Amino acid sequence: MTGDKAAQTAPVFTGRRWFIPSALLHELDPEAGRSGRRPRRTARDWIVDFACFLLAVLVGLLGAETLSNSHGLPPALVAADQVLGALSCGAIWLRRRWPLGLAVVMTPVSFVSETAGGVAVIALFTLAVHRPFRYVAWVAGAQMVLVPLYFWWRPDPDLPYLASIVLLLVLTAATVGWGMFVRSKRQLMLSLRDRARRAETEARLRAEQAQRLAREAIAREMHDVLAHRLTLLSVHAGALEFRPDAPREEIARAAGVIRESSHEALQDLREIIGVLRAGESDDTGRPQPTLAALDTLAVESREAGMKVTLEQRVTDPGAVPASVGRTAYRIAQEGLTNARKHAPGTEVTVSVTGGPGDGLTVTVRNPAPEGDVPPVPGAGQGLIGLTERATLAGGTLEHGPAAGGGFEVRARLPWG
Template identity: 40%
Template sequence: MSARSLPVVNRQPIVVAVQALRQTLLGRDAPPGRPLLARWPRLARHATPVGLLAALGLFWITLAVESDWGLPTPIAVLFAAMTVAPLLALPRRPLLAWRLTVLALLVCTFNAPDDTPGPWTPPLALGSIAVVAVVVARVDRPVLAWVVAITAVPVLTLVRAENRAAVLALLGALAIVGDLIRHNRQSRRALAAQTELSEREQDRRAVLEERTRIARELHDVVAHHMSLIAVQAETAPYRLTDVPAPAAAEFAAIAGSARDALIDMRRLLGVLRSESTGPQTAPQPDLADLGAMVEATRRAGLPVTLDAGPVDAGRVPAPVGLAAYRIVQEGLANAARHAAGAAVRVTVHAGRSTLAVRVQNAPADATDARPGTETGAGHGLTGMRERAVSLGGTFTAGPLPDGGYAVTAELPFEAEDGDR
């Protein structure tokens, strides 16, 4: 038989089995699970003293049973300690508890009466079942297989023949149930992690979409100004008399630079605007359109009061006016969504270098609530904050002491007439 015809042995299962055996006997312990009383913190505070008292009581019970079986007091004390030790280590060190349990099952086997199903005291037998049940629900499947196999050794060698089948069946049932519990816990953790990842991805995508939309709107505003620069630079030599040749050439260079900038901005817009969005031909709104928007909101059934103050829309730059309009628009939408029927007050005041915008609604009236209204995912506040920050301003949003809600933005600007 040639060397080429020899069967290829897959060593992967053997390696996995050896590593699992090393982990079972000498490896690091399984990570501690969630405390049993985590949902009830008041009871969890008393878990440690109650557990110590229970362990002490179990120690005395085991000591009494071992003494009744005729063991000397020192050996009875040792066996009682070996019975209780695994239960004390079980909450934080399940594998260590199982190792101590196997050692106790192999050692504590003397002078058992003939009418007992095995050579162990009832506290040791019940404690061993509890330890195995916890361990098989906390370890991986290869380690679980070794735990069951090694635990079966004292059962096969020390339990009476007529009781072995029942004990082995109980051990197998514990292994199956524990594996199902562990798999179910891992599936829930993976689902929770995937859900959290999806929510973060949705939030990130919403922020990127909002930034892209803001960039598209700012492109339209800046492109308008660049067009004006180009037109004014081209027509300046014809509107002025006796323009020197160097000045005319400089005007032509300014117009050419403006045209080149417009071409580059159109290319940038092509990257920002998807095919499904299509070109936006409608003019962008500004502060002059706030009255029409508020009036439309009133017709929709939301009581809105507009306090625009002495705002000169022509003095406020177009990007700042657009951002203020969008912030008021989103603030009214949030008020209609979360506080239907509540009175809303919109305040817009322009200082020397800052435009203050505030949308404040009164507490929602339960009788006017709309049960079918969608609550949204909270991306509106993100969009408003992005608009304010993109202009170097500030944005705050939060509940009021009276139960209402307010969003406030301060947008800095440099007046088009040169005043700060």
């Protein structure tokens, strides 16, 4: 079960893997690299590596042309320079596996080979993308130190000595800065995805905990109700057993009570099927609220300073099942609590309508508050619990902005 949940929470990159670098993909989806020691190159990696290879070859060709136009260089030195440049271009394909090693090797190679200059720049950029700044600082510093010696040994015929040094130093600094920017952007993407993943997991866990707590509370309430029903059954069955000569009317009345109590007990049992039992029993002995307690709830809310309008249009309120009345009471109670927190000073309307066979409809509505309301703690866990209650009672609950503004909670509960 744990593996299934982990698989569900893991991000899915199907259809987009080709556009993500293999190193970044390995960080976002660790499962991708478990089949081997290193993640496979994606299509994007091949395109980028081939473009880097072509760029290094182009720079090498330009350097070879410069060498051929130079006079006074021995042919053996020119040939060795071109061989080193060709080998360096081939080493481009190793930049992802050994970015630090390639950059370190290319520092002295680019000093003695003009055709390997493009590979040195690409290796420095790769190092800035894939490794921390301390490695980049050492390699880039070494290359900057060698720049004046390089142009002293091989002066540029088209640029002055100082201008050549400044140009190459600026190019090196720009390469490092660009690579660090790419690295920070990737790290930001990883951080945002990780935060989103953790936020989704925490939200799911909070919702599951709220549902579990609601189930446990309902299980405690149903325990008290079932105990009351079974006690009635036991008392009236015992009376029939010990008074077989009782009048026919009393026997019929006792049988009716037994039948009605059995029916109510079965209804309560249907509600607690699948409900988790609480770890500790509730021994407080408090009477559970019913639909008749709505008047008291409205009076208490008014005494607390709220403007509450209670509308009850229920056919035969005394016949409402205890579990349905209790659920309706909890919905009205939570709706008034939310209105007091999120819309203080507004007039809240609590409407309860319905009858046997038609079901019971409970509506709690409040207009939008005037002015800004300071934020209060709460993340909708109460509404999650109400939805769980209504579902376990066989009904439904909807909540959201009302048509004319404000907020509305509407529940439909069965009454058969």
